[in-house]
Amino acid sequence: MNIPRPGQVWKWLLQTRVGRSIFRVGLPESNLERSQAMVSSFLLHVQPAKVHRHSLKASYSMGLGLISLYLLFILVGTGTLLMFYYVPSTDRAYNVMKDLQFVVSAGLVLRNMHRWAAHLMVFFVILHMCRVFYTGAYKSPREFNWVIGVMLFLVTLGLSFTGYLLPWDQLAFWAITVGTNIAAYAPLVGPKLQYLMLGGHTVGQEALTRFYALHVIVLPGITFFMVSVHLWRVRKDGGLSRPAEGGDSVQRIALDQLPTNKSYGLMELARGTTPQVGKNPEDEVFSWPHLIFREILLFLVVAVVLLVLAIFFNAPLEEYANPVHPPNPAKAPWYFLGLQELVSYSAFWGGVVVPGILVGVLMLLPYIDRKVHGVGRWFARERILANSIFTVCLIVAVVLTLIGSFFRGPNWSWQEPWKKPAAMTEGH
Amino acid sequence: MNDTPTDNSVSRRGFFQLTLGWLAAGFAASATAAGALRFLIPNVLFEPSEEFKAGKPDDYADGSVTFLEDERVFLVRKGNTFRCLSAVCTHLGCTVNRAEQGYHCPCHGSVFDDQGVVKGGPAPRGLEWFAVTLSKDNRIVVDKSQRVSAEKYLVL
Numbered sequence: 193m194n195i196p197r198p199g200q201v202w203k204w205l206l207q208t209r210v211g212r213s214i215f216r217v218g219l220p221e222s223n224l225e226r227s228q229a230m231v232s233s234f235l236l237h238v239q240p241a242k243v244h245r246h247s248l249k250a251s252y253s254m255g256l257g258l259i260s261l262y263l264l265f266i267l268v269g270t271g272t273l274l275m276f277y278y279v280p281s282t283d284r285a286y287n288v289m290k291d292l293q294f295v296v297s298a299g300l301v302l303r304n305m306h307r308w309a310a311h312l313m314v315f316f317v318i319l320h321m322c323r324v325f326y327t328g329a330y331k332s333p334r335e336f337n338w339v340i341g342v343m344l345f346l347v348t349l350g351l352s353f354t355g356y357l358l359p360w361d362q363l364a365f366w367a368i369t370v371g372t373n374i375a376a377y378a379p380l381v382g383p384k385l386q387y388l389m390l391g392g393h394t395v396g397q398e399a400l401t402r403f404y405a406l407h408v409i410v411l412p413g414i415t416f417f418m419v420s421v422h423l424w425r426v427r428k429d430g431g432l433s434r435p436a437e438g439g440d441s442v443q444r445i446a447l448d449q450l451p452t453n454k455s456y457g458l459m460e461l462a463r464g465t466t467p468q469v470g471k472n473p474e475d476e477v478f479s480w481p482h483l484i485f486r487e488i489l490l491f492l493v494v495a496v497v498l499l500v501l502a503i504f505f506n507a508p509l510e511e512y513a514n515p516v517h518p519p520n521p522a523k524a525p526w527y528f529l530g531l532q533e534l535v536s537y538s539a540f541w542g543g544v545v546v547p548g549i550l551v552g553v554l555m556l557l558p559y560i561d562r563k564v565h566g567v568g569r570w571f572a573r574e575r576i577l578a579n580s581i582f583t584v585c586l587i588v589a590v591v592l593t594l595i596g597s598f599f600r601g602p603n604w605s606w607q608e609p610w611k612k613p614a615a616m617t618e619g620h
Numbered sequence: 621m622n623d624t625p626t627d628n629s630v631s632r633r634g635f636f637q638l639t640l641g642w643l644a645a646g647f648a649a650s651a652t653a654a655g656a657l658r659f660l661i662p663n664v665l666f667e668p669s670e671e672f673k674a675g676k677p678d679d680y681a682d683g684s685v686t687f688l689e690d691e692r693v694f695l696v697r698k699g700n701t702f703r704c705l706s707a708v709c710t711h712l713g714c715t716v717n718r719a720e721q722g723y724h725c726p727c728h729g730s731v732f733d734d735q736g737v738v739k740g741g742p743a744p745r746g747l748e749w750f751a752v753t754l755s756k757d758n759r760i761v762v763d764k765s766q767r768v769s770a771e772k773y774l775v776l
Binding site: 366369370372373374387388391392393394396397398515516517518519520521522532535536537538539540542602603604605 | 660661662665666667689690692711712713714715717724725726727728729741742744
């Protein structure tokens with residue numbers, strides 16, 4: 193029997209009446225069709241028809257933003273499936289975790305994927321922020337997109353934090369107790385904010401209900417809206433940042449300066465990217481297949497790595513939440529351990545002032561550092577001051593996190609991990 | 621209104637219309653936000669009472685410090701005096717553990733002495749003391765909503 197190859201089936205499908213009605217362009221064979229394939233598809237049109245070679249360089253962007261986005265997609269997919277079993281009740285939530293582990297088909301792998309994707313997303317969002325900083329990509333005209341990025345980083349942490357309570361185990365209960373008590377140190381509104389977050393005075397059923405609503409609808413909704421704006425602006429700012437080149441200068445045309453004896457298309461009012469007058473067309477390649485291929489490849493890598501992680505490493509689940517006894521030491525997830533180390537010196541300074549200043553400076557950064565040079569290159573010499581300051585802050589954050597993770601034992605006392613390795617297993 | 625596009629001046633009527641319009645929109649938006657916020661603040665809490673009975677005085681031995689698990693407090697008896705110390709760390713709300721001398725918090729390492737006074741770590745204040753009374757049926761009653769000084773005892 194002659195089995196048709198997938199390519200042949202695809203070709204046949206595109207020739208049928210139904211196939212043509214769904215995929216209007218079909219498999220593109222000319223450059224015109226390659227553009228049309230991108231523009232006419234709902235899912236593809238968020239991306240440009242042509243893309244600058246520089247944007248495709250893996251050594252430049254390292255795909256970090258895209259990896260974060262893929263992890264978000266995976267989190268939504270696995271999270272939606274988990275919702276079919278999960279019950280946000282203090283009596284039942286923990287049992288559902290056990291059911292997922294031992295009873296539900298593929299429940300263990302899905303929960304593991306969700307947990308590891310959440311950890312990785314925080315990690316890759318931080319890496320993405322570092323990349324954008326070290327390449328000076330937050331400078332004009334991308335200032336506000338950096339601000340949106342910082343907000344997305346905070347929302348990512350919020351999603352992780354709210355998700356943490358849902359299993360209702362010891363880790364969940366005490367991480368949220370500590371976290372909401374930090375919020376209570378905020379000036380003026382602190383205790384009221386804590387009351388609002390918990391829906392009461394202690395972490396209980398009301399808090400679980402609230403965190404569940406935030407985790408499954410409010411924060412994902414905000415995330416999706418902001419990610420859309422984030423990507424839209426990347427597109428409108430002419431793709432990824434790159435070193436300035438001849439003919440690349442952006443000219444904004446004021447509406448009243450347009451001659452009135454001529455009709456204009458929308459493209460001529462857009463700035464920067466179109467039309468490509470005076471540019472070298474050889475610097476740009478068609479998104480189909482160059483961009484699409486890389487995107488699909490990267491997604492496969494992310495999915496495979498995550499699946500392997502989820503198969504070989506189980507997401508931790510501690511004992512059923514005990515409102516009386518915190519575990520000793522009671523450690524937050526790794527991305528909050530630097531913060532926990534800080535609050536172990538002072539809750540107000542370490543938990544409110546220092547993080548507040550850091551977030552404020554990050555948000556204002558593109559409006560403080562305004563010189564438009566050294567954009568689009570890693571570690572540009574002109575940016576040595578900014579890069580040095582950022583690196584010092586980064587090292588401090590990493591060192592604090594490492595201390596919190598490995599050098600803190602019972603009662604948060606100093607403990608060298610190589611002397612008593614048993615303490616290391618406590619942190620997650 | 622007969623403003624031409626080049627005329628930037630606002631007529632009196634236009635000014636009032638604009639002001640009224642923006643005020644109305646602003647009022648509607650803030651009222652909606654305030655209503656939603658108020659909705660989220662609960663009016664009734666299904667939390668255990670702050671006041672509770674802690675058994676008979678004879679249940680506690682002389683010189684003992686007893687941890688009452690459900691209430692997260694320590695009941696301290698010395699001779700015929702009774703006091704009640706909160707076990708909730710004033711730093712970030714973890715439960716402190718009784719040590720040989722004083723109390724230790726497992727979360728961030730705060731140390732308190734027998735009087736609840738901070739001896740080390742990040743805690744901003746000492747542990748709270750709660751009012752202790754005796755009910756008519758000879759039971760110890762603790763009211764966690766009433767904070768008292770460490771020198772205040774229930775004397776039998």
